[in-house]
Amino acid sequence: MTKYALAVDIGGTFTDVVLISSDNQGWTDKTLTTHHDLLEGFFRATDLVLGRAGITLDQVGDVVTHATTVVTNVLIERKGPPTAMIVTEGFRDVLYIRDEHRYDMFDPQIEYAEPLITRDLTWGVDERAYADGSVGKGVDAKAVHAIAGELKAKGISSVAVCLLNSYRNPANERAVRDALNEAAPEIFVTLSSDVAPQMREYLRASTAALNAYTVPLAKPYLDALIARMQDGGLDSEPLIMLSNGGVVGARVAGTYPVRMIESGPAAGALVAGYIARQYGLDNLISFDMGGTTAKACLIQDGEPLVVGDFEVDRRYRFKPGSGMPITVPSIDMIEIGAGGGSIARVDALGLLKVGPDSAGSNPGPACYGRGGVQPCVTDADVVLGILDPDNFLGGDMKLDRSASEKAVNTLAEALDVSMQDAAYGIFSVVGESMAAAARAHATDRGVNYRGMPLLAFGGAGPVHACYVAEQLDSNQVIYPPMASVLSAYGTLVTPVRLDLARGGLSRLGDLDWDSTSVLIDDMLSEGESALLEAGLPKDSIAFGFGADLRYFGQQNEVTITLDADPRDAKNIDDLRAKFEAGYETLYGVRLDDMDVEVVTWRVTAHGGDTNRTAVADVASDPTNPKGSRPVYLGQSNADVPVYDRKALAVGQEVAGPVIVEERETTAFILPGWTFTVHQDGSLIANRDA
């Protein structure tokens, strides 16, 4: 019997859905995201795509996967209910004091995100653990019971607990949780030692606060999803995409919403990894450009890089430091304020700047005709001739070319160049700023970006990718099919996976394998039970191992991947050698005389690879261009042929400059490049030798 896998990605603007059958047929659709009740859009999209395939929910059979912006929405709109925190007595302002850093030295007007938990809802308990793991003072359950009484009186439903040095010894945090559970079992408790067992109290408190704040909305959301799926005749638990690129069952995900903040973007990066593996490419840069931002992610050995911390909800001019830090594993992505709606301006030095300010979708670029008068990236694309004002969203949305020209002209006057040169300036500056960010990101990680192929998606990605590729010395750009629902597709090609970490600070020479073994066993059992709950058979669950190490005296770790359970070989020299190799790649030096210490042990629990693909709809006979139009390429206008993507045939080769139009996006291939249509429907553009 045919089985179907269903994937839904709820983004800020659209809810995308993909359905793939076990005989490799695919259906996609998208609807507007319903912010007042995200599940409404979820099921509207689901009904649409099921209708197209002519089946009902109970016939799905294979998995249902889901990436969602629910947690981000709760944060940005501050929709969470009043949330409380319990800390070590004497440290109640940990969220207000932050790390004391003024993130922009020159600008005295900077602002910070308001803490999610206020001081009047923060309680101290008299307890103490030390950095060596010893407990100076335990927790008095009666004192916690008294706090529980106050929490109940105030109607609090969720509390974060962050005690000093709990990354080293979680006993006191667990005692607080047990006491809270006794006195107020209905209150949800987040322990910092569970969500982020790592050194640095502010980072841990911020992460725990974020989890506690979002859980009262995320958990009911996922519970409702499970219930409605069951009502529809689907018994298996939906799988939820996490920020680190893993998927876990909805129940586990609902307990740790902090792990799913970057759910959608992570899914996009995963497709890039999947496509890299499909094409036999070791390395790839994913390039996802939308309306307000562009995101890039490095794929190494077929996998996106994962980092330990990132920042959400930047409040002041997109500046790093103005948001809230969270320390959970996440796909390592750069995001810069450069999208179709990014505004171009001339600064005090007479330099052309693009972004980070964005006209968004309302009023949007001048060409949207909704009152925007500032020149945006999309306006430049229209003026240059890359975008057809009559064919935006398949012609459903007319663009106003004269409005674009007027807006770009104001900029041209300020720069004292022609209107077309100003437009090409916007096109090249936005491309360069993306390339510069990608270069910095890659070099920062010891990765040589030169020659890495690009994967272009998002509404504006295919317009700009070829130019960005040239700036990165890249010779190949891949334009995948389903580019506009690529993230939803990404959740379907991902094995079920959970990444776990436990602090285990010790110099390598003094490593105590007994206590290390307890940490690793603990992670193995947590990983296994989460995957069993997600419906995986026990024999399909495998584990990967890793560790974060550093030179003694430094504070930034290098994460290494181990070939096997480190307890098998107990090989200290091998750990050191792997660390030093990684360190040298990143920083170009080795410090032979320095001690090395392990900071964190890591375990990844994962299921087997999935094999869900859909055969693309590709024409059988090569087509001719449907027309042509003049495009300004920096020096002169060229008459550029325009193809309809649906009409292209497998193996068809077209030399640039060329424009390929589809409903949601337009691919622009520069002169000096030639694309070929792959059998899976991708356009693969190669730079001419």
Add this chain to the structure above:
Amino acid sequence: MDGIELEIMWSNLISIVSEQAQALQRIAFSPIVREAGDLATALFDADARMVAQAVTGTPGHINSLGAAAAQLVKVVPPEQLVPGDVLITNDPWLSAGHFFDITVLTPIFRGDTLIGYAGSTIHHTDIGGYGIGAGARDIHEEGLWIPVMKLYEGGEPNETLHAIIRRNVRTPDAIFGDLAAQVSSGKMGGERLNAMCDRYGLDDIQQLSHEIISRSEDATRADIRKLPGGTFHGETTFDVPGGDLITLKTAVTIDNNAGDITIDFEGSSGPSPHGINVVMAYTHAYATFAIRSMLNPDLPNNFGSLSPIKVEAPEECIINAQYPSPCNARHVVGMYVPFPILKALAQVVPDRVLAEGSGAVWTIQIQGRDEAGKPFTSSMFNYSGGMGARATKPGLSATCYPTGVAAVPVEVLEASIPIEFTCKELVAGTGGAGAQAGGDGQKIGFKMRTGQEWLLNAIPSRLNTQPEGLDGGEPGAQGAFLINGEPSLEAKKRAMGAEDQVIMQTPGGGGYGAAN
């Protein structure tokens, strides 16, 4: 070059220096660098003019580094430099004002041609001598003085200099780890700059540098010309370790024809016998920073944007230290340098200035023996008081202006030395009331867990003088420094008993405008 081409190359330069700074911060051993961000990196053109600087760091480092390159190149001129050379100094008068800050400058060659320099300044964990604090009686007691020299010659280490440094510091492994990081960061900067020149077909960066610097200078002068001309006065008074009162007086002269500003510190307090004297380079760094942050914080900070701002001070003055004045804890005075300037500017651009804030961050260093009797020396660590209120926004609590360094987390310190913190909380109401309130200070308590005597070096300030409010705003609360509950005003290292407890309450910031 038009504004489009220039923007593309300029953003390349910025990303080069920012990457260098990030890498340095990540691999530093010195906790004040890696946790607090006390470092600077910059790129210079072939004339040793600062073109681009990283967006991290502190004013004291960045602007001092900006001026240092030209000083170093005066001592070792370009014709004596070959590829693989690396220059070093910690001369307070040539770089950042005390021995702890070591500046490393790497000449960048394109083929055989010198096209620029990559520089960095970071605060090292130790430099021998007195250690952190103001107790030394002259500069030589403060530690090892490294004149401008080659740390590497044609790629080979200068073994003599390496041996001298190794024998004269308490934590040689950390110092050499951090120096290696500075050297590799300079090398990386050179490689990146060459890669950028390859990408855009440039032989050197002179035209690019000229464009950036002249446009920055023109924009700065244009901003100054929009201000009313005249001379405006400001004055600030604060107390320093030992209890002395220091007054800084400023006359800020705005010449709105020429488009330049002169800051004159005539009338300020004379030299101090303690190690709190400030060299002119550091005074210049904080004075120019004050103008830049109020006038045009969005403009890039480089030779061009700094050159219309002139700074003068008489020789007999605490902020124009002369040899052999001690200057180890120069930040405790240096970080107050912006406040009289802000008060003068309050008469010119009242919407952009801040009320007086808590001033300098409070810095601490601890030495002792652990329970097993093994000696330890902590890194310097620091805490902020409240920032002064802004015209339309309150002051930030426990956050410093002018510097912006982060605090070392409690857990990081507790894991590195046997210390126990007893509290770290804001003190509500210590920020001055006003239409906009000043930021609150914080209360930090700690004791040692060693059962042994220990040494405390602490550099608080504003224990007896309040930060003034502005335009009717109330003053912020003064700070308190208590040992076992008793106020302590000592300027020198203190011998502490095993059970002694320290409580520090940092000052609040002044309010802005009368409260309703």
